[in-house]
Amino acid sequence: MATPAEGSLRRFSLAIDAMGGDHAPQSVLDGLELAAERHPQARFLLVGDEAKLTPLLATRPGAAKLCAIRHAPDAIPGDMKPTQALRQGRNSSMRLAIDAVAAGEAAGVVSAGNTGALMALAKIVIKTMPEIGRPALAAIAPSSRGDVVMLDLGANVQCDARNLVEFAIMGDAFARAVLGLPAPSIGLMNVGSEELKGDERVRQAADVLRGGSTGLNFHGFIEGHDIAAGTVDVVVMDGFTGNVALKTGEGALKLMGGLLKQVFTSSIPARLGYLLARPALERLREWMDPRRYNGAILLGLNGVVVKSHGGTDAKGFAHAVDVAMDMVTHGFTQQIRESLSRLAPETPPLVARQD
Known part of the structure; x- marks a missing residue:
């Protein structure tokens, strides 16, 4: 009650x-x-x-x-x-x-x-919104140029061209609402940056995004290293690739933290070096704090849905609430609907779905 x-x-x-x-x-x-x-x-x-x-x-x-x-x-x-x-x-x-x-x-x-x-x-x-074939799981990740949006992170292992275009539209709206970017750049993950690289569904999605009907700031194809480099603001990929990229990135951050600890505890001079470098290392730790990136979002639904990490503490859960409030305050769901209204009904799937 x-x-x-x-x-x-x-x-x-x-x-x-x-x-x-x-x-x-x-x-x-x-x-x-x-x-x-x-x-x-x-x-x-x-x-x-x-x-x-x-x-x-x-x-x-x-x-x-x-x-x-x-x-x-x-x-x-x-x-x-x-x-x-x-x-x-x-x-x-x-x-x-x-x-x-x-x-x-x-x-x-x-x-x-x-x-x-x-x-x-x-x-x-x-x-799910009527215009959306499949919802996508998105999250924010760090890069050398600031925060980036990554999706899909595992909700859809297999996607067609239309799904990828929808992910781009949802990622654009998310970056505007949560990161405050007026015209976020969109990158489509591929095995190379050349236009002829990749399978048919990825090339078809790129053709739609280049065509201008979505109104998105499409950068083009990107590769795995572009995530950490911050080449684009929104990284679009299928759920299989996204989940691998996410877990690889998490592992790399843990590895770097462990290696830094080993280096600064390996000898007395190293410990002294740590004391001198401590203010800078504290800033680095704050920037890399996983709680700062807590809050994955299920995009494409008729409402805001945010998933906080199950093991997070108060600071991490508060950040998940921050993400949800940003989306609510900025009318995220309506932004997606308006963007989808510009997408022609005949936009592919030209490649058959494989459910």
Whole structure:
């Protein structure tokens, strides 16, 4: 049952799955306490076990001012299969938070819970935009020139030309809303930058993007090294390639951090060098902090859906809320619809889908 405060709110900025994640609900509420300082005008529908949430919320005054609690008796465990979540999760905190978006009570949802379950429930309940063939999973990553948007990161292992064009449109809208870029450059991942490289679907997608009907700032083909170089603002690829690129990048960052630690602890002179370099290394660590990039977004749905890493802390969850609020504030969903309206209906798939 909703708290009395809920009835006084016409529409919530976000619905929050309070029970999703490795350290929920404490980390979720701690994150909302931080987010409350940045978004004092926001209103959050906190969905979860009311008996647990009420005393915890009382100790976090900033979040308490912005939150209303809706009781959910169940929670979806991290190891539950998406098909089970669809059948058995109707009274879960994740499902009821998603239901609030589908019903128009909230503009978006943030969850640190089971990724597969979140994607399945969001696609079934909130539904994909009519113009979108498949939703895409997107995230922000660091580069030498600033943050870049990467998609798809695993939602669609196989894509056709039309899917890739749609990903470009959604990535453009996301970069405008979250990164504040007025005309983000779009790059299509390929095995080479030459126009004749790649398979038929990639070349067909490039032809559409070059044609100008989408109104996008299309850079052309890019390669893997262009991600870290920041050659473009939005990197578009199929989900198989995107997931490999994401995990490779995460591994490279961990490797670099481990190597730096080894170098600066290898000898007494190295330790002294660390003391001298410490201010610069602290800035580097802050720039590379994975919590700063927490919050993957499922694009192409009739509402904002943000997936926080399950093991994140308060700072990481607050960043996921920041991402969702940016998308809500800037009318992200409407931006995608307007961009799609410029895309001709006859735009491929010229290559048959392989579901």
